[in-house]
Amino acid sequence: MTKFMGKEFVPPEDQSNFLVRLEAPIDYSVEKTDQLFRQAEEIVRKTPEVKTVMFALGLGPGGAGQANKGIMMAGMLKKNERKRSQEQVKAGIRLKINKIPGIKGTAEDISLIGGGLPNVPIQYVVRGTDLEYLPTYMKQIVLQFVQLPGIVDVDTSLEAGKPELRVIIDRDKAADMGVTVASIAQAVNVLISGEVDITKYKDEAKGRRYDVRVRLNPEDRVSPADIGRIYVRAKDGRLVELANVVNIQEGGAPSTIYRVDRQRAMIMYASLGKNPLARPWMN
Numbered sequence: 001m002t003k004f005m006g007k008e009f010v011p012p013e014d015q016s017n018f019l020v021r022l023e024a025p026i027d028y029s030v031e032k033t034d035q036l037f038r039q040a041e042e043i044v045r046k047t048p049e050v051k052t053v054m055f056a057l058g059l060g061p062g063g064a065g066q067a068n069k070g071i072m073m074a075g076m077l078k079k080n081e082r083k084r085s086q087e088q089v090k091a092g093i094r095l096k097i098n099k100i101p102g103i104k105g106t107a108e109d110i111s112l113i114g115g116g117l118p119n120v121p122i123q124y125v126v127r128g129t130d131l132e133y134l135p136t137y138m139k140q141i142v143l144q145f146v147q148l149p150g151i152v153d154v155d156t157s158l159e160a161g162k163p164e165l166r167v168i169i170d171r172d173k174a175a176d177m178g179v180t181v182a183s184i185a186q187a188v189n190v191l192i193s194g195e196v197d198i199t200k201y202k203d204e205a206k207g208r209r210y211d212v213r214v215r216l217n218p219e220d221r222v223s224p225a226d227i228g229r230i231y232v233r234a235k236d237g238r239l240v241e242l243a244n245v246v247n248i249q250e251g252g253a254p255s256t257i258y259r260v261d262r263q264r265a266m267i268m269y270a271s272l273g274k275n276p277l278a279r280p281w282m283n
Helices: 030-045 086-097 134-145 171-176 181-194
Strands: 017-023 050-059 065-076 104-109 122-128 151-156 162-169 195-203 208-214 231-233 239-241 246-253 258-260 263-272
Touching: 017 030, 017 086, 030 050, 030 065, 030 086, 086 104, 086 151, 104 151, 104 263, 122 134, 134 151, 134 263, 162 181, 171 181, 181 195, 181 208, 181 231
Parallel strands: none
Antiparallel strands: 017 065, 017 104, 050 065, 122 263, 151 263, 162 246, 195 208, 231 239, 258 263
16 A cells, blocks of 8 residues: 555654744845844744744854844644644744745744754755856746645745945056055955954953954945045055055845855755655656
8 A cells, every 4th residue: 555655754743843934135134134023923922832932033044144034943832732733833824924025934843953954855956166057047946846736935045145345456556556455455354344353351350251343433334435435554654545446346145155065056945735755646
């Protein structure tokens, strides 16, 4: 009879706990993201079968710090104390969360072996040497997967470009003015990003040490043009404004680049509703 039965290496188990992953647009502020995620948190907390909720903002796959992502770990009542199964509860929460404009949410079982990556039965990896073409192939695969019956929570590691500023140094002009590339990089890093290895502050009362970060005041680093107003010292001691030796370009880039076998890769994740992983009618 096993010929006509569905098969799985590890069948889903009702563990009375599950994980909800949340994602907002990558260009949203921390405040806006938190506002959206609190709506999703409220949905999980008001679910009758859910007993405890732990919410963490800024955690992506593998524990990476990404301000537009978050996770919720929900603990449920014991199996004999509720009428709905864990899969039914996840399906209901998944449906409600994805109705919130601006949020993409998935619900999955908590992995018993850890690792931080989504614990889903289907994972496809598309890899190659050219990162420019990988999104095209991945989108084609996703379009085919979402049409399959019983497939839920289709997600990918593909994300829109994170806003960034590129400081392009005109090396010829910099050399003519006696400004080194290292001094330009150091000035931008310290004053805009904030240098950590400056000194440390020791709190004698609490017995703690804190890194001291140095950077410009917030009002002096509002727009891209503020970078051009930074001065660096040339070899002869003169102060040179960065606008004379650099070009500022706005662009986007992924916050995380995955690699498999030393090649750039994108991963597609998908879960199953009530269907087993291997069905007798599937080829």
